[in-house]
Amino acid sequence: MIGPPSGVRVWLACGRTDMRKGMDGLAMLAQQVLNEDPFGGALFAFRGRRGGLVKLLWYDGQGVCLFSKRLERGHFVWPVTDTGRVSLTPAQLSMLLEGIDWRMPRRVQRPELAG
Secondary structure, rough: OOOOOOOEEEEEEEOOOOOOOOOOHHHHHHHHHHOOOOOOOOOEEEEEOOOEEEEEEEEEOOEEEEEEEOOOOOOOOOOOOOOOEEEEOOOHHHHOOOOOOOOOOOOOOOOOOOO
């Protein structure tokens, strides 16, 4: 996958989204439901009803980009919250798109001694 630029803000739209929506429909959701500027450089992620499809909307400064990924098995780990949106780091987004539970990743233990 083409990675987002470093420092980009990532917003997940909590709940279900109609995956028939295209660029314009998702941009309207970002603006009206998430209260964010869809042309401000942030990346917006939307998940469908069954959880196996995710769409990413991003304005790169020249135009709107729409990326989608469908899992052949399983579903994307998605938060449940009343706020309607959740902020992620680009690293958490990468884990989410790989099918990893981004909420509680296992950290590697720091070595006690060298050698």
